Every structure is written in structure tokens, then in C-alpha cells.
Amino acid sequence: MEMVNFMKNILLCLLSILLIIPACADKKTRLLKQYNENPVAKIQYWGYNWQSLPLSQRISPASPELIERIRIDNELTGRTEKPVTAHTSPRLPCSAEVY
Numbered sequence: 001m002e003m004v005n006f007m008k009n010i011l012l013c014l015l016s017i018l019l020i021i022p023a024c025a026d027k028k029t030r031l032l033k034q035y036n037e038n039p040v041a042k043i044q045y046w047g048y049n050w051q052s053l054p055l056s057q058r059i060s061p062a063s064p065e066l067i068e069r070i071r072i073d074n075e076l077t078g079r080t081e082k083p084v085t086a087h088t089s090p091r092l093p094c095s096a097e098v099y
Contacts, residue, residue, distance in 0.1 A: 031076050038069040061085045 039045040045065070050058055062070075062085050070083040 028076070031072050035069065035072045035076065038065060038072070040066050040069050061087060 035041075040063070062083070064085075067083050067085055073079075074081055074083070
């Protein structure tokens with residue numbers, strides 16, 4: 001009886017491994033697809049008007065799409081950080097200049 005239980009446990013472990021490995025591969029494939037299809041990777045998302053703006057007007061909190069792309073990148077590269085949008089205070093003037 002102990003041998004039967006032992007064999008059942010071995011079989012369950014092997015089946016679990018066989019199910020887990022493809023799931024991990026599928027997750028990475030899904031993440032890569034999401035990363036590559038994220039709209040911030042395309043110039044159409046940003047447009048060209050930003051190039052004529054002063055640097056102080058180009059700085060703003062990250063969009064949800066950019067946050068999502070960074071989150072996916074972090075997950076793909078094994079980082080544990082979770083990006084969030086920074087909220088700036090309207091009382092703080094932006095004094096970014098190009099030197």
C-alpha cells in the first residue's frame with residue numbers, strides 16, 4: 001500500500017511539472033505579445049508635436065499605457081518593482097531646462 005501511495009505521489013509530481021512548464025512558456029509569450037503591441041512603442045501614439053514644445057512642457061505624469069509597458073518589461077526581466085504614475089503638485093513649478 002505504501003508503494004502504491006509513493007507511486008501516486010511521483011506520478012502527481014511529474015504531471016504537475018508537465019503542466020507548469022508550458023504555462024510558464026505561455027505566460028512569457030503572452031507578455032512579449034502585450035509588450036510589442038503596446039501603443040507607446042509607435043510614433044503615432046506620441047505624434048510629432050511634442051518636438052516643438054519646450055522641455056518644461058514635455059514633462060508630465062506617465063500615461064496608463066506607458067505604465068503598463070514598464071510593468072510588462074519589469075515582469076519579463078524579473079524585476080519586482082510595480083510602476084505607478086507620479087502625481088506632481090501644481091504648486092511646484094517645473095524649471096526643466098536644456099543645458
